[in-house]
Amino acid sequence: MKLNLSPYQVLTISFSSLILCGAFLLMLPISSQTGSSLSFIDALFTATSAVCVTGLIVVDTGTYFSTFGQTIIIILIQIGGFGVMTITTVLAVLIGRRIQLRSRLVAQESLNQLTLGGIVKLIKMLVKTTLAIEFIGGILLSFCLYPDYGLKGIYMAFWHSISAFCNAGFDIFGGTNIFHYNTNPLFCLTIAFLIIIGGIGYNVTEEILTKHSWEKFSLHTKVVLTATVILLVIGTVVLFILEYGNTDTIGNWDLGHKALGAFFLSATSRTAGYTLMDTGALHESSLFFIIILMFFGASPGSTGGGIKTTTIAIIVSTVNSIIRGKDDVLLFSRRIEYDLIIKSLTIFYIAASFVVVATMYLCLTEDFSFIRILFEVTSALATVGLSTGITPEMTIYGKFVLILLMLIGRVGVLTFLMAIAMRNKKKPHIGYPSERIGVG
Amino acid sequence: MKLNLSPYQVLTISFSSLILCGAFLLMLPISSQTGSSLSFIDALFTATSAVCVTGLIVVDTGTYFSTFGQTIIIILIQIGGFGVMTITTVLAVLIGRRIQLRSRLVAQESLNQLTLGGIVKLIKMLVKTTLAIEFIGGILLSFCLYPDYGLKGIYMAFWHSISAFCNAGFDIFGGTNIFHYNTNPLFCLTIAFLIIIGGIGYNVTEEILTKHSWEKFSLHTKVVLTATVILLVIGTVVLFILEYGNTDTIGNWDLGHKALGAFFLSATSRTAGYTLMDTGALHESSLFFIIILMFFGASPGSTGGGIKTTTIAIIVSTVNSIIRGKDDVLLFSRRIEYDLIIKSLTIFYIAASFVVVATMYLCLTEDFSFIRILFEVTSALATVGLSTGITPEMTIYGKFVLILLMLIGRVGVLTFLMAIAMRNKKKPHIGYPSERIGVG
Ligand SMILES: [K+]
Ligand SMILES: [K+]
Known part of the structure; x- marks a missing residue:
């Protein structure tokens, strides 16, 4: 089987078409509760946000859109979620196979998935598992x-289950009614575990369901699970401490609810x-901390974004090795190859550059405080x-930049770099006892 | 010749003693114009700022301190500047030699400098060159x-010449009187060129003075000079554009003065x-841009701080290689070794982690906007x-954190990592056609 279209092109074309269709449908009067028509930029923004499973909104999903409009949005989310998961999962398998061929560590199971039948089977399983969850x-x-x-x-329950599993973050309670829960x-x-399962990636979910012992898990699964747990725990503890006394967020709640909220x-x-x-009511140091959590993101092959948990794991492990003066970067007794380390470190810089440039630009076009703009970007x-609540008040330039960032974050920093890695013709390294994991 | 004390210990002990002596002298009534005595935390802050050639101030150097106090400060600056330059220069030579021995690329000139006589000669030359400039x-x-x-x-002219060459940034004009110039x-x-020459490091200055052709320059010198020029040009152009219309800074000036100001x-x-x-009057996007410039910093072996121009050069070159799918990271047709790349990338993360943690902490203790705290940190x-002007108004906790950061920035992120690199026992790599340059 041969792939003639570059995966980057496939993803860009299919996502763009889907977004344009979605924007058109959301502009129809039937999509709104009042029968009015949404402006093109706002429709485009909402469709992009849904397809890229982002969740930034310029009009309130619950009060502005009719059931028809909300259904369009949840369909866009589900297709976007499937699209990202299948394409990145297939890509990971393809990349994994190429690398394993190169390094003479051919795993039969990966090869099997490479036939057209294998991919179809993989996608079928992925869809089944997703729908079941x-x-x-x-x-x-x-x-x-x-x-x-x-x-x-019941309708709302299933709507939000899809939105949560796809890591989309849209809600249709209307305004801040969701805060009641x-x-x-x-x-x-329930929402948190849907988010977490959606965020660890299909490869990992499948391994958990089929292999039942930690020892049998691949390095990728071990790293993803460990990094996810550590980030969840650190995030909970830090946010619990920072927001402990903030009466606008968790300050007035009792201890158990405070922990749950954090x-x-x-x-x-x-x-x-x-x-x-109310995200806007969080302490500035919490906002800064959340910016870092957002930047880190979820795991490869999932519906989540960011530079990925595996990338962070490699970075932390590398810094640790350097500080301790060790030659090798190890994760679970496996050496990480230099080129994978450098790729991980590079993903960080590229993503950070996008954040820096976009933030500087939005500081010029928008009239909000720096941290809110950095947060939004x-x-x-x-x-x-x-969002700290500034999205709907942004200028058309600001909204356009956010649309681009959502697309780049979805197609770019993720798949663009994978496409690069595949173009990267390397001489085979023979005999290195190393193992690869997916990053970015 | 054998070095028995770790360079890290030497630097920490000598800097700490110098700072404590300085703080004591600055607390004497004779140091102030009014004959009053400075509080310990403010004296410690000023002495640390001077010895670490930082320039953050909690009392105005020109109006608070007497000529005696100002002389103490400029002596601390000059000793601090010499200390940093000599120790890092000697360290660079030591590290360079060890690595060259390992990689069997022994350069005779480096070895010569390694004898005690060589080091004394090096320091003598360094002092002479500094004083001449x-x-x-x-x-x-x-x-x-x-x-x-x-x-x-005349007194002020020489005072500021030392302060500028040492990249200390202190001035004794009093308040904002320096703005008249x-x-x-x-x-x-004159100030800008003193800053730039002080910031490229003694190794580079010496090469420029002794070798007169670009071809003869070492890779280190080529990278430092190129990175310095590129950063200066980008900085000038971006700040010119961002501040063009800001009437509180360069907005009211004519075109030539605008360019000079930028x-x-x-x-x-x-x-x-x-x-x-007035730094506080700069546009927020300029502040953010300047934060990045500050983080990048000057060159190794200089009086400047930051993660260093060479580190940035390696990072940019690495990102470029990855994006273009190349196997090697090249600077001026020399391959950069993987371990040096990883060290550079790591320095970035360590420095960034300090910034993040300190900023989050100061967001809790101080009552200033996020960008001002990030800027200060x-x-x-x-x-x-x-500074955007918040230093004197900070709490004692905030001032203490800044003191620590100045020390870490001076001793730590710079020399601490060098000490680590020296401890790093590596098997010799034979035959790689690569060349090392100093980083961070
Ligand atoms: K999302
Ligand atoms: K300085």
Whole structure:
């Protein structure tokens, strides 16, 4: 089987077409509750945000859009989520195979997936698994929402289950009505676990479901799971401490709810963007910390964005090796090859450059404080969707920059670099006892 | 010759003693114009700022300190400047020799400098060259200051020549009186060139003075000179554009003075910290841009701080190689070894981590906007000394953190990592056609 279109082109073309179709449908009067028509830039923004599973909004999804409009949005989210997951998963398999061929460590299972039949089977499994998880999430959320909203609650439960699993962060409660559930353990934990499962990537989910012991897991799965847990814990602890006394967020809650709120904020920050409290009311040091969590993001092959947990793991491990004066960078007793280290470190710089340039530009066009702009830019590039509330008030230039960042964050920093890695013709390294993991 | 004390210990002990002596002297009533005694934290802050050639101030050097106090400060600056230059230069030679021995590319000239006599000769030359440059700078500045201040102007001229060459950024004009010279070409250009020469490092200055052709220059010198020029030009152009219409800074000046102002700001931002305009009045996007320039800093073996021009050159070159799918990272047709690349990339993360943690902490203790705190923290760690004006109003916790950052920025991110690199026992790599340059 041969791939003649570059994956970068496939993704760009299909995403752009999907976004334009979506924008057109969202502009129809039938999409709005009042029968009015959305401006092109706002429709384009919403469609991009949905397809790129970001969650930044310029009009309130719950109060502006009709059920028709909301359905369009959730379909865009689901297609966007599937698109990102399948393409990145297939790419990871392709890249993995090429590298394994090069390094003479051919894994039969990867080769199997490479036939057209294998890919179709992979995608079928991915869709089945996704729908099953979203179904379970929908059922659980129904227990929270049916009592309050009746039958509409069931629709809302499944809508938000999809949105959460795809790490999209959209909600249709209307305004800040979702905040009513910010101390409801079933609601928070269901959404949080959908986010986390969606964020670890399909490869990892599949390994967890098929192999049942830590020893059998691939290096990739071990790194993803460890990094995810560490980031969740650090995020929860730091945000708990920083916001402990902030009465506009978790300050007035009792201890258990405070911990739940900090945990949810930690989970949602690394890519989902579900907002259960007023992000704009967070302490500035929390905003800065969340900017860093957003920049780190979720794991490769998932619906999440950012520079990825594996990239962070390699960076931390490298810094640790240098400080301790060790020659090799190890993760779970496997040596990470130099070129993978350098690629990881490079992904960081490229993503950071985008953030810096976009922030400087928006500081000129927009009239908001620096940290809010930095927050918004990082949120868009890492396709997180959290906002201090400035998105709807932005100029058309600002909105356009955010649209571009969402696209780059989705297509670019992720797949663009993968496409580069595939073009990278290397002489085979023979005999190195190293193993590759996916990054960026 | 054998070095038994770790260079890290030497530098830490000598710097700490010098700072404590300085703080004691600055607390004496004779040091102040009014005969009052400075609080310990402020004296410690001023002494640290002087010895670490930073330039952050908590009391105005020109109006608070007597001539005695000012003389103490300029002596601390000169000793601090010499200390940093000699220790880092000697270290660079030592490290260079070890690595060259390892890679069997022994350069005779480096070995020569390694004898005790060689080091003494090196330091003598360094002191002579420094004093000669500072003397020339003093003469040139006298032309500006004698007409306005008479004989006191000559004292001020030499004081500021030392402060500029050492990249200390202290001034004794009193308050914002130095702003009167912000469109005086002789003053601005003399200070700027002292800053630039001080910032390229003694190794490079010596090569320029002894070898007279680009081809004969070492890779280190070529990289430092190229990176310095590129950063100066980019800095000038970007700041010119960003501040073009800002009437609180260069907005009301004519085109030539605007260019001069932008050039001076670009030169001073990368480590000197001389302030010729109200830094607090700069546009937020300029502040953010200057934060990045400060973080980049000057060159190794100089009085400047930051993560160093050579580190940036390696990072940019690495990103470029990855994007173009090349295997090797080249600078001037020399391959950069993987371990040096990884070390450079790592320096960036370590410095960035310090900035992030300190900024988050100061966001909690101080009541200033996020960008001002980020600016202050970066300025301290990179020993720049620019400030939006918040330093004197900081809490004692904030001042203490800045003191630590100045010390870490001076001793740590620079020499600490060099000490680490020396401890790093590597198996010799034989036959690689690569060449090392100093970083961070
Ligand atoms: K999202
Ligand atoms: K300085």
